[in-house]
Amino acid sequence: MSSTPPDPAAFFRTMLGEWEKIANGVGGQVLKSADFARTMQGASGAALNAQEAMKGVMERALAAANMPSRTELEDLSARLARIEAAMFRLEGKIDALGAASGLATSDATGSADAPAGTAGARPTRNRKPPAADPA
Amino acid sequence: MTDAVALDPVFRSAQAEFERALVRNVKGLEYFGSPAPVLGASPKDVLVERGTMRLYHYHARQDDLYRVPILLVMATTNRGYIFDMVPGQSLVEYLLVQGFDVFMLDWEAPRADERTLSLESYVLDFLPHAVARVAQETGEPDVNVVGYCFGGVLSLLWAALEGKDRLANLVTFTTPVDFGKMEMFQAWSDRRFFDVDRLVQVFGNCPGDYLYTAFDMLRPGTRAVTAPRLYQQLDDEAYVRSFRMFDRWSADILPLAGEYFRQTTRQLMWDNCLMNGCMEVGGRAVDLGAVTAPFLHVAAQHDHIVPTEASAPLLSMVGSADKEEVVLKGGHVSLVAGGNAVKRLWPKLAHWLGERST
Numbered sequence: 001m002s003s004t005p006p007d008p009a010a011f012f013r014t015m016l017g018e019w020e021k022i023a024n025g026v027g028g029q030v031l032k033s034a035d036f037a038r039t040m041q042g043a044s045g046a047a048l049n050a051q052e053a054m055k056g057v058m059e060r061a062l063a064a065a066n067m068p069s070r071t072e073l074e075d076l077s078a079r080l081a082r083i084e085a086a087m088f089r090l091e092g093k094i095d096a097l098g099a100a101s102g103l104a105t106s107d108a109t110g111s112a113d114a115p116a117g118t119a120g121a122r123p124t125r126n127r128k129p130p131a132a133d134p135a
Numbered sequence: 136m137t138d139a140v141a142l143d144p145v146f147r148s149a150q151a152e153f154e155r156a157l158v159r160n161v162k163g164l165e166y167f168g169s170p171a172p173v174l175g176a177s178p179k180d181v182l183v184e185r186g187t188m189r190l191y192h193y194h195a196r197q198d199d200l201y202r203v204p205i206l207l208v209m210a211t212t213n214r215g216y217i218f219d220m221v222p223g224q225s226l227v228e229y230l231l232v233q234g235f236d237v238f239m240l241d242w243e244a245p246r247a248d249e250r251t252l253s254l255e256s257y258v259l260d261f262l263p264h265a266v267a268r269v270a271q272e273t274g275e276p277d278v279n280v281v282g283y284c285f286g287g288v289l290s291l292l293w294a295a296l297e298g299k300d301r302l303a304n305l306v307t308f309t310t311p312v313d314f315g316k317m318e319m320f321q322a323w324s325d326r327r328f329f330d331v332d333r334l335v336q337v338f339g340n341c342p343g344d345y346l347y348t349a350f351d352m353l354r355p356g357t358r359a360v361t362a363p364r365l366y367q368q369l370d371d372e373a374y375v376r377s378f379r380m381f382d383r384w385s386a387d388i389l390p391l392a393g394e395y396f397r398q399t400t401r402q403l404m405w406d407n408c409l410m411n412g413c414m415e416v417g418g419r420a421v422d423l424g425a426v427t428a429p430f431l432h433v434a435a436q437h438d439h440i441v442p443t444e445a446s447a448p449l450l451s452m453v454g455s456a457d458k459e460e461v462v463l464k465g466g467h468v469s470l471v472a473g474g475n476a477v478k479r480l481w482p483k484l485a486h487w488l489g490e491r492s493t
Contacts, residue, residue, distance in 0.1 A: 023356025041328035078248035129489035
């Protein structure tokens, strides 16, 4: 007869695993049913309606307080994005001009780390795959 | 204490369990008191910061590199640091050490004004922009593209429409093409109940919380056992370290640009267009048969997000003569970043790309 005592921790882990499998199986069947989808989307629809009503109220309140609304901030953000895009196009043109004249192109737009290879010591690109297959 | 008591197996078991409980409590205090691990810290340059788009160039680790660089394309719902968790558990680091020049196309949360970004923005603007920038940086005309999950879908669409002269090799991980086989997502996006237009109209972008809840509900029992399982294994440092990394990443879900979400819901979830031949991007019909570069698809045997049936037709759909599919043990995330990834996926990827990147 074995003298190994029962391990309550192992029993608990096994129990958790089994419970998880059952919950995932049964729960999964419920969650992918049409009834659940209808109920879930009904609740989502109600939340969307509430969100939209709240948005209208907030916009009026912010206007009364002489503060910008979310829509106005979004417009501002869109304007900044257009400026950002214009800067990006300029950067591209400067790079292209630099490349055409043989100058080094602009490097990273931001990095606190020093790159491993500098413009003067870029890695070569002649590497060949090792002959042996991986294990 | 008498010898008889000390030798009693039940007593020994209770003593061991008591000691474990003590260790768990001490480790638990450390867990709550210590900072989260720093993820995605491999040295890199940010080449492009443009709205939601980010393009990173990782610092080379070898003096002699493979000729063709690698562009990792991240899914639009998640952060790219899944490819670069911590030293020793980083695909990026592994590829750099193997001698590849590695870039990553990653995403930030789209801003409110980016709700108008569409599938065209990603496939015909961001991806070509990244590929062109990689070419400019490396001086090489072609690139290896490696897409993960929906990043794989974007890569496939780009490869079919624009990849002819730029694409050296294409690799996709857990990439769905038959969206009809994603049963849970199909049920929740059922067009009879799900009003995608209204959601986009009200929120602008599809909120990350919605997506997080959807991913969480794919395994409804798992969330409930997470805390007790963690407590049980608080004395296991490797488990706790891994839990902290993956839990943080899986909760770090990005919103999706509104128009992009609307299009993907309509074209892929509702009309299953990749399978039914009705896929269009920017008015151009997509035929995956136009992808002729060497192609590797890797699926995960126990993937609960993209079941293997959802990606199974992919291999026959691409037009490449040199193509291969591998199904590896693991789940959707552990395939690319877990212990199995280190042993299975990464060596396979480096070997497959190495042979084709000179």
